[in-house]
Amino acid sequence: MKINLLIISSLFFILSSFAQHPDSLTRYVNPFIGTQEMGHTFPGAVVPFGFVQLSPDTDTIPFSINGKYNPEVYRYCAGYQYDDPTIVGFSHTHFSGTGHSDLGDILLMPIVGNLQLNPGVSGNPASGYRSSYDKSSEMAAPGFYRVHLDEPGIDVELTATIRCGFHRYTFPKSDSSHIILDLDHGIYNYNGKVRWAYIKVISDSLVTGYRITSGWGRTRYIYFAMAFSKSFTSYGFQDEDPLSYKGFWRKFNQQDNFPELAGKKIRAHFDFSTASGEEILVKVGLSAVSMAGALDNLRAEIPSWDFDATRRKANRAWEGELQRIRIEASEEQKVIFYTALYHTLIHPSIYQDVSGKYRGIDTDVHQAYGFTNYTVFSLWDTYRALHPFLTLMYPARTSDMVNSMLAHFDQSPEKMLPVWSHHGNENWCMIGYHGVPVIADAMVKGIRGFDASKALNACITTATNKHYTGVTEYMELGFVPEDKISNSASITLEYAYDDFTLAQLSDAVAKKGMVTDMVKLYAFGKGEVFMKRSENFRNVFDTTVGFVRPRNSDGSWKEPFDPLNTHGQGFIEGNSWNYSYYIPQDVPAMIQLMGGEDRFIQHLDSLFTMHLDDAHFAETEDVTRVGLIGNYVHGNEPSHHVPYLYNWTSQPWKTQERVQQICQTMYRNASDGLCGNDDCGQMSAWYIFSALGFYPVCPGTTQYAIGSPMVREASISLGKGKTLILKVNRQHEEDIYIQSVEFNGVNLDAPFLEHAELLKGGTLIFNLGPK
């Protein structure tokens, strides 16, 4: 059943692609990749870096039941599972690929017939209305989604701009057609998550409102303005919160045609008579600032009722981004590559009104002066490859993102750079202060447009901030002690890496023009301090067992210790086996700690070849079996640089082999084609880099490690008229091993590339052979 659906859907996808220009690259994007099982991507409409992700929700299982966490909710991080039989509506905000969730704001659902709430499928009461849908009718492309809802017999088409969603519903003949607006619906929803909501009917075709939610984003404001192409003949509200105090509003019948309602659990219905095949269009502007802001966004971005024009514009926006990397590869590889590129360019998301106003981390409204504000920073994931990819390809956006992080720092009461932030909220998910490597990477790679002294100050203040997990102990002991703080070994390793990048930032600031001598002297001194801190990985590496292991505050090692059985015992999203390789800032030192090159290679080989039994697999978070090679876990980020570590030994061919293996087996053109959460594009960014033959093992430095490219040829527009041409010479598909690499006619003598060199453009030739 699952396979059949997959084939049908793929078929439609290909058929629909034929309509496009033959040079089109958007036709290679299959937004369904990752929408089944662990990928947690969504198939709906979004534009590059857009605030709005308008997508179908197949279900929104509650986050908690009777106050207890409900693990089933995890499947619905993006609101959608490809093989679900029903759809509950179309909401405007979704994360792409996360492993915890929120959003699902402002759900619309067209229905026909009576307004009785559907009791739901399988006893799930989470949503009000639900319809089965025709899987063969479902089509998704960049900036567009289409489906036929069976039960009301309605065609639904969706497209989007940065801040708006655009719906086109084709109704059957009925004098009881309705469009439902559900302000209670949400992803990772629970009773009480919506703190307050408001609807205001301005005219018979314009409605505004907002809601304030709690949850992962503790205080999140979403305002909307919604325009209908056809006047509704009547409307009404439901407020399911029996406890809400109505005051003197009770003198009105607020259920029917009364123009406003405030409450906790609100739904509205807008009623129409429709002819057979009649289209009703709905444009929805979103804002985190105000209803007026949402309306301004709507007026600015969708001034007409031309759905197809908006769809074309969304497509062109994607086309423009995708065309920056033109590859030669098999059709299947192109689908995988361009879908990965598509998933790489969704987050961070623009987070400000067209006026430049945005809601800051302190919940107040701010004006972005001189930069565009972004949100959705899943930094523990994305500092590794996604941000380095943006640093390479999108220097202006990266500068904006750095400015956004600095504004966050300024506004945060904790004086912290973001950890995992979204929609004006810090959710504190995961560990480390990985805003630092993102800023350091931007700085050392020459990106400007932000105040470097301020950036340095923000990074230092963050890295010495005693509010944050274990920083006090880390600064005192040189490691985070497990008896006081869990995940201590992971945290220690990541702090040490972050500190290294902070030292690089300090050095870059010390050398920079346009800062005072005082700043330079200060930066130089701080560089030394943090370079020393970057050695702290040594404090958690037990050379007697050859692994990183958690340590107690008295200096003793935590007992017992089984490196395979340490997930949750000193480590997070990984075990000691995986994390012991997490010293990207000093791979030679790691090799020495592991007993020298030979033993290191042996050790690394065994990671890929050992058998992980079911008990240990069960402890691995967020991944499917296909995401494993032995004990190597591609679905979790701490492993992402690991295949490239052979480059620091005499056997870089093993890097080439493993990278090819991962690219070929763990990225597939299928709804379940991702082996773990895409994590806001980090998994996809890993693929893009690796498919192009190089990878940033240590962001914050300018070095890329060479792997083994998947593409036959590529042309990468680097901006400012510079182009990097990749050529891959090989006889057979099986030729995956590098014989030599030439850059602008010169043979490389080591398997590394320099950022500044790449930026100049030119030709990079990979000569591949069978061994």
Place this chain on the structure above:
Amino acid sequence: MKINLLIISSLFFILSSFAQHPDSLTRYVNPFIGTQEMGHTFPGAVVPFGFVQLSPDTDTIPFSINGKYNPEVYRYCAGYQYDDPTIVGFSHTHFSGTGHSDLGDILLMPIVGNLQLNPGVSGNPASGYRSSYDKSSEMAAPGFYRVHLDEPGIDVELTATIRCGFHRYTFPKSDSSHIILDLDHGIYNYNGKVRWAYIKVISDSLVTGYRITSGWGRTRYIYFAMAFSKSFTSYGFQDEDPLSYKGFWRKFNQQDNFPELAGKKIRAHFDFSTASGEEILVKVGLSAVSMAGALDNLRAEIPSWDFDATRRKANRAWEGELQRIRIEASEEQKVIFYTALYHTLIHPSIYQDVSGKYRGIDTDVHQAYGFTNYTVFSLWDTYRALHPFLTLMYPARTSDMVNSMLAHFDQSPEKMLPVWSHHGNENWCMIGYHGVPVIADAMVKGIRGFDASKALNACITTATNKHYTGVTEYMELGFVPEDKISNSASITLEYAYDDFTLAQLSDAVAKKGMVTDMVKLYAFGKGEVFMKRSENFRNVFDTTVGFVRPRNSDGSWKEPFDPLNTHGQGFIEGNSWNYSYYIPQDVPAMIQLMGGEDRFIQHLDSLFTMHLDDAHFAETEDVTRVGLIGNYVHGNEPSHHVPYLYNWTSQPWKTQERVQQICQTMYRNASDGLCGNDDCGQMSAWYIFSALGFYPVCPGTTQYAIGSPMVREASISLGKGKTLILKVNRQHEEDIYIQSVEFNGVNLDAPFLEHAELLKGGTLIFNLGPK
């Protein structure tokens, strides 16, 4: 006991007054008048028309217990009852004199010792901390309040600016001194009323935050910024909401020294070591817009730490307003008069940041262009005398208030002028569309500075708005039918009066320059329509019984009918006896309906002389026994014009007698000196007019009815250099009857004055005699 406290307190009040300039009028203000029993005034610090009312809360009994309304809460509409033995803290917003309530925002309480919550007095769990206080230490003056809290041994002094409160606490020696900030506390509070709250500690002496509450104001935002004169050494939070989902914030200990918290039931404590007699000052800026707005307000209004300077400035502001009416009268009468004047100038309150930004009725933030925005419109009460008083004395503020009402109209989804609005909320309390007479009164009295066409449109749209109670039926039947809508007779009478004033407004617009011929023609037509509607009082007057009585939609009179037993049966805050006089727009017609002059006089006499038995008294809302003369109920507004009705007969001396009687018995210099709710100054404004010898029986016309003055002499500054001098010639105190009235040397031939004449200034001489 009660009496003793009163004497002591009055003594302190007088003693403290001695320090002031002998010409000072603020020394005559006793803010305790009305703070006991029914007055519902507050004793705390406020400046004229200020947004902040910083005042002690002696209790805040819950609005509801287990979901059921708790009638005890009514005593605490202003958070304070004079004879309560304890104080729970000092909050920044209070209504003056209302009969339903809200506010009590941002409570501070200084304590010493441990932070254990006090279980409260008499089992009332409403508040966290509570102290008995030394009644003899309590002192209140315009813009200033002082008390000594017994249990911690702390002196508290409070003063205020328009948007800020200023606290001075004198602590005993302690290493455990604390200032509590309670964001859960509120007036008319209930579990869940606070929808969301937030605290952000910016430094060791600056804290910001906000809360969003529901209740009477359905969605009310209050932001604050709070600066301490001394750095706190530590701080902490309590969040009593056990259901709140903490997310990854749980990795922090948010109770101690963590710089932010969001939640539903939040308290904070800020900790100090204090020397004996050490002062700690706290300045609190308020805003309905944002935390940044609150901080801007604070910086603008209290730039220094000079408490006494702020207190002096508040006093000067009051002095400036009070000096506009200088009277000669007994010392006791001066206290009553100037306290009434003080209570008249509290509401409406300025409701915008210093930047001009304010939160509108649609909950969005707006900018006030070209006017100052006001809130707290208790219009059913205040259209009668308070607004006419402001129209006379404060034309610029009145113009601002009209503009504020027009902005409300623009922003309201219902397209209604305010009914009873506060803090960006329409609470829909009471009946009628009495924004219309306020605007009409301003217009016919020559106030400009607002768009007259727009005002006319807003009034017409309001008066034909089918969302509002009974308007559909009223327009169809000419009356509101009791079988469909309760309070139907009261509503019909008030709509008819409002319609009359709308006709006056239409006529004024039709005659005005600066509007187009089209507008004039339109206004002229509408004047005729609403003049006709103003006759609708006839449809509920049953001439067979001589009373107004409720009617059913089939035209039949509601049975049974006992005019004394009709409160809640067709009438609100009054019975048929009281309401049958409510035809101020056409008193001659009313006299005819009642059977001609003789029978009318007889009827009116009996109102004042009949005995109201206890059963009927029990049905009278909001008043004490002292507020009655027979069945005349001064504590409720529908009666306020009634004593003046004799002026339309041959026996105006009865008006003079009754007005004197009311002034002398129902306004006293005592904490229980008001006989009913002061209702945002309406009761007090009645007194001011009456004490000066005239009263606006029919606002929306330019006529004042002459009564009998209480003052010996008065000098009223009318602005633009015009002064009205009142002289009262009499031999004895008992000379209360008017022999003649001269205005600028001319004897009046009827007991009425014209607004335009008064405005010219000059001398008005009342010659009083014993009969």
